[in-house]
Amino acid sequence: MVKATLKKSHSRAVFPTPGHDHDRCASDAIAHAEATCLAHKEKLTPIRRRVLEALLASHAPLGAYELIDRLAEQGARPAPITIYRALDFLREQGLVHRIESRNAFIACAHNHESGDPVVFLICEKCGAVGEAASAAVAETIKSASRAAGFTPKTPVIEISGVCVNCKTA
Ligand SMILES: [Zn+2]
Ligand SMILES: [Zn+2]
CATH class of the missing domain: 3.30.1490.190 (Ferric-uptake regulator, C-terminal dimerisarion domain)
Known part of the structure; x- marks a missing residue:
């Protein structure tokens, strides 16, 4: 009998429980992003990482300008084109999704x-x-x-x- 093995990977409940260890959840996602970039011979540059981290701060999507505001809190205000390029890259890697109906972006939870x-x-x-x-x-x-x-x-x-x-x- 072949036992079905659960693919042990970055899997979370569809809706994370309010009390879940979100620091762990976000750091797991960053580790997954690093592994994905490495596997694709791509680089998780500082700006790409910061955009992903900002999206990982919650399980709610953020618009591009909300993202710019979040990043501006930590330093220089990034130009929109910089953010859009980072988002394009993260989407190509399957790390971020666009929620069309909200015109916003969310870090992939799967x-x-x-x-x-x-x-x-x-x-x-x-x-x-x-x-x-x-x-x-x-x-x-x-x-x-x-x-x-x-x-x-x-x-x-x-x-x-x-x-x-x-x-x-
Ligand atoms: Zn809710
Ligand atoms: Zn979480």
């Missing part, structure tokens, strides 16, 4: 394969964003797209609602 469809669950109360990846959703989207003669790239679904923490609060 270790999913690039190209996997992601369902973003956006809490209207606390602003936290959870990520759920579902193979069944992927198949449904692919077959519906194929039936229309359409080739899907990276399907992204955004759902607004109330997260498990806010529901029980």
